[in-house]
Amino acid sequence: MRKLKFNSYKLLLAVIDAGILNFSMFFSFLIRFDGLIPSGYLNSYLLTALPVTLANLMVFFLFGLYSQIWAYASIAALLSIVYAVSIGSALGFAISFFSGTLRYPYTVAVIAWLLNLLLIGGSRFIWRVTREKILPDTKSNGRQKKVLIVGAGDAGESILREMIRAKNCYHPVGLIDDNPAKKGMSIHGIRVLGRREEIPALVKKKKINEVIIAMPAASGAEIKKIVSACQQAGVKYKTLPPIYELIDGKVSINHIRDVNEEDLLNREPIKFDFDEIKPGFEGKTVLVTGAGGSIGSEICRQVSKCNPRQLLLLGQGENSIYHIDLELQESTPSFELTPIIANVQDRQRIDQIVRTYRPDMVFHAAAYKHVWLMERNPEEAYKNNVVGTRNVAEACLTYGVDRFVLISSDKAVKPTSVMGISKRQAERLILHLQGKGKTKFLATRFGNVMNSRGSVIPLFKRQIARGGPITVTDPGVVRFFMTIPEAVQLVLRAALMGKGGEIFVLDMGEPIKIVDLAKELVHLSGLELDKDIQIKFTGLKPGEKLAEELFSPSEELLPTSHKNILAVRSN
Numbered sequence: 001m002r003k004l005k006f007n008s009y010k011l012l013l014a015v016i017d018a019g020i021l022n023f024s025m026f027f028s029f030l031i032r033f034d035g036l037i038p039s040g041y042l043n044s045y046l047l048t049a050l051p052v053t054l055a056n057l058m059v060f061f062l063f064g065l066y067s068q069i070w071a072y073a074s075i076a077a078l079l080s081i082v083y084a085v086s087i088g089s090a091l092g093f094a095i096s097f098f099s100g101t102l103r104y105p106y107t108v109a110v111i112a113w114l115l116n117l118l119l120i121g122g123s124r125f126i127w128r129v130t131r132e133k134i135l136p137d138t139k140s141n142g143r144q145k146k147v148l149i150v151g152a153g154d155a156g157e158s159i160l161r162e163m164i165r166a167k168n169c170y171h172p173v174g175l176i177d178d179n180p181a182k183k184g185m186s187i188h189g190i191r192v193l194g195r196r197e198e199i200p201a202l203v204k205k206k207k208i209n210e211v212i213i214a215m216p217a218a219s220g221a222e223i224k225k226i227v228s229a230c231q232q233a234g235v236k237y238k239t240l241p242p243i244y245e246l247i248d249g250k251v252s253i254n255h256i257r258d259v260n261e262e263d264l265l266n267r268e269p270i271k272f273d274f275d276e277i278k279p280g281f282e283g284k285t286v287l288v289t290g291a292g293g294s295i296g297s298e299i300c301r302q303v304s305k306c307n308p309r310q311l312l313l314l315g316q317g318e319n320s321i322y323h324i325d326l327e328l329q330e331s332t333p334s335f336e337l338t339p340i341i342a343n344v345q346d347r348q349r350i351d352q353i354v355r356t357y358r359p360d361m362v363f364h365a366a367a368y369k370h371v372w373l374m375e376r377n378p379e380e381a382y383k384n385n386v387v388g389t390r391n392v393a394e395a396c397l398t399y400g401v402d403r404f405v406l407i408s409s410d411k412a413v414k415p416t417s418v419m420g421i422s423k424r425q426a427e428r429l430i431l432h433l434q435g436k437g438k439t440k441f442l443a444t445r446f447g448n449v450m451n452s453r454g455s456v457i458p459l460f461k462r463q464i465a466r467g468g469p470i471t472v473t474d475p476g477v478v479r480f481f482m483t484i485p486e487a488v489q490l491v492l493r494a495a496l497m498g499k500g501g502e503i504f505v506l507d508m509g510e511p512i513k514i515v516d517l518a519k520e521l522v523h524l525s526g527l528e529l530d531k532d533i534q535i536k537f538t539g540l541k542p543g544e545k546l547a548e549e550l551f552s553p554s555e556e557l558l559p560t561s562h563k564n565i566l567a568v569r570s571n
Contacts, residue, residue, distance in 0.1 A: 010066040016123055017060060018053050021092075024115035025049075028108045048096045055095060056088035063087075065124075081121045089113040144171035146207060148199065150226055151214040152177035152185075152192050155240055159214050160188055173206050196226050200233035213239040227524075274305070274489070280496040281306035287359035288313060289344055289392060290366030292320020294449060295407055297327075298488040299363050304328050310336040312357055315366070316343045344388030347395075354395040361495065364392050365407040367423070372541040374419040385422035386429065393430050397437045405495045406430050406443040408503070410480060410548040413445075417543025427503060440500035444491045445568070447480030447508050447548055456514060460521050469536040470518045477515075477540070478547050480508035494565050503568040505550045505557070 025045060029037045060066065063084035093109045147163075149156050152175045163170045174193035177183070182192045193202055199211065211230050213223065223239070230237035286303050290296035291313035297320075300313055311328070315321040318341055325339040338357070342349045344366045354362075367385050368374055374381040389406060396404045408427050411420035430441040448456070456479075463470045487506065494504035515535065522529045529535070540546070551557060556569040 013066055013123075014057055014060075017057060017065075017120060020119045020123065021053050021056050021116060022049060024112045024119060025052075025108070027115060028111035031111055032105060032108050044096070048092075052092035052095050055091045059088040059091060060084045060120075065120075081124060082117065085113065085116045085120055089116060144169055145209040146171050146173045147210045147212050148172075148174055148176055148193075148202060148206070148208050149190075149212050149214050150176040150196065150199075151218075152179070152182050152187060153215070155216050156214040157187050159212065159240070160190055164188055164190075170210075170212075173208060174202065176202070176211075196229050199226070199229040199235075203230075203233040203235045208233075208235055211235055211237040213237065216240050231523075274302075277489075277492050277496055278306045281308050281361075281492075283307070283309050284360040285310040285357060286312065287354070287357065287362045289315070289362070289364050290407075291315045291339075292317050292324055293365055294484055295488060295491075296363070296365035297324045298484045299365060299491065300324055300328060302485075302488055302492060304331070304333055304335070304337075308335050310338060310357070310359075312338045312340055312353075312359060314340040314342055314344075314353065316341070344392055345383050347391045350391045351395050351398070354392075354399050354401065358399060359401055361403045361405070362392060362396050362401055363405045363407065363491070363495070364389060366392075367407070367426075369409070369419060371411065371417045371419045371543045374422070375417060375542045378418040381418045381422045385419070386425045389426040390429055393433055393439075393441065396439050397433055400437065401439050403440045403442065403495060403498070404430065405491065405498075406441075407491065408443045408445040410445060410447040410550050413549045413552050416545055419543065431501060431503075434501040440498060442495060442498040442500065443503040444494050444506060445503055445550060446482055446487055446490075446506040447511075447550065449482055449484050449487050457517070457521070460518055464521060464527070464533060468533040470522070470533060471536050471538050472515050472518055473538055473540050473544065474546060475515050475537060476513075476546050477544075478511040478513050480511050480548060480550065481517075482506065482508050490562075490565055493562055494560075497560060497562070497565070503555075504560070505566045505568050507564040507566065508550065511547060 029041060029045070033041075063080050065081065065084055089109065089112065147170050149160055149172055156175060156177075160172055160175070163172050172190050174191055175182075175187060176194060176196055176199060177192050178195050180195075183194060185192050193206075202208065203211070211226075211233075213226055215222065215226075218226075227237060281303055286308050288296050288299050288303070288311070291300050292315040296315070300311060304311055311333075313321055313325055313328075321339050321341060325337065328337055340353060342353060344350060344364075366388060368377075368381050393404055393406075395401075406426060409420070409423045411417060412423035412427055413420075415421045415424050427443050427445075430443060433439070434441045460470050490506045494502075494506075498504065518535055519529055522533050527533050551566075551568050558567040558569060560567050
């Protein structure tokens with residue numbers, strides 16, 4: 001129940017509302033009786049005016065009409081006015097009906113209801129109109145950037161609305177959209193000026209300072225074309241994150257960032273309904289090994305949004321575990337967060353952890369992954385990737401963990417490296433354990449993850465920053481690429497759909513030439529290839545292939561309920 005507190009702002013609104021209520025009723029009588037109100041009806045109204053007014057004000061209070069900041073009024077606020085006025089009018093009519101006085105006509109009640117909607121709603125929204133259209137902008141002080149927004153869809157509308165309301169550093173001048181039916185139309189008073197081909201001309205004509213790409217569901221090919229048009233125009237450009245990074249589906253000005261290589265993947269972004277997986281983790285205890293790594297830490301971030309009962313962060317490196325624990329603690333989790341320092345090669349320690357916490361799910365992301373480094377240290381690759389996997393998997397089997405999910409690699413397919421062989425052995429090991437207890441053993445297999453630790457992209461960025469050259473092993477080398485959030489979202493989905501014994505392969509689109517990726521990074525850095533930066537070919541390192549594969553010819557691919565996930569039946 002709301003506490004009845006009135007400051008001067010609320011009191012002013014209540015007085016205005018009381019005046020409107022009585023004016024609407026009196027004016028409704030005038031309309032109904034052509035300007036001459038019969039004395040009986042007038043006396044009847046005056047006798048009930050006070051209780052009717054008080055009843056309406058109480059309803060308005062209960063519906064929050066005095067707790068809104070009307071300068072930021074929304075559609076939800078408008079609906080609260082409609083509900084409050086409708087219920088208040090019905091209550092007022094009921095009071096008059098049962099008061100024993102002369103009952104006034106239904107038409108008067110309907111006219112008064114319509115007038116109250118118009119006047120009370122108008123009195124609220126005049127605050128917003130005053131703020132947005134009349135009061136001067138005191139924050140920008142003339143330093144706003146003139147921006148074009150590319151995309152006249154939901155994301156474009158959200159960003160545009162926020163820019164207009166916030167009056168921050170952005171001044172929207174127009175919208176760009178390739179739908180010809182939208183040209184000339186307006187959103188919040190800002191017109192759609194044309195298609196992306198017209199960006200260079202519009203930048204020059206409108207003196208645009210920046211272009212904002214508000215198309216979270218756009219493919220890399222579409223983003224490339226827009227970026228190319230912006231570079232042709234010599235204008236700065238930024239973007240919103242792709243759809244898979246917006247877990248709650250909402251966009252805001254705070255999401256605006258520079259375009260990066262992840263936005264230029266040559267495939268459609270994977271669309272994922274995060275709400276579908278949340279129930280699978282709610283109230284569960286989840287253990288993540290390798291929780292400080294690129295994949296492990298992202299698993300922790302996304303599971304933490306699913307309201308688990310407890311999240312166990314297990315890793316060997318204290319710094320990485322400290323940082324992911326601190327990051328998640330800062331989001332004020334409603335669940336128990338437990339950082340654990342342990343080595344998966346230590347069987348007794350792993351046994352003790354699983355026995356103590358009894359997790360419902362285990363995501364095993366702890367692994368050595370650098371191909372050439374493991375070629376020099378094969379014993380360590382075996383101990384960590386094979387023995388470590390066996391220790392965690394057998395502990396899960398012993399203590400009845402419901403699900404064990406191995407994070408595998410495309411390098412496990414027809415392996416030519418120590419690292420690849422160790423990951424293939426880890427896959428075979430968990431398939432061997434399937435069916436020996438209640439634990440469901442699953443594996444997820446995917447290729448390179450963009451911007452993960454030690455991946456090629458951070459290396460290229462460092463080389464560009466120091467002036468080059470960029471080192472590429474071979475002009476023909478290709479790799480599958482996926483972003484970290486995409487990979488983890490699909491891992492979580494596969495973990496829930498598996499019945500045990502499956503290896504899930506994530507659809508990573510078409511492989512990308514590493515040399516083309518290097519060229520894109522040079523392009524995004526605003527530099528010119530061969531003039532500012534050179535590419536140097538160094539030859540394949542031991543254990544590396546020209547191309548990786550996600551499944552072998554001896555494996556059968558089966559569809560699943562998600563179009564971007566396939567199940568592998570291994571022979």
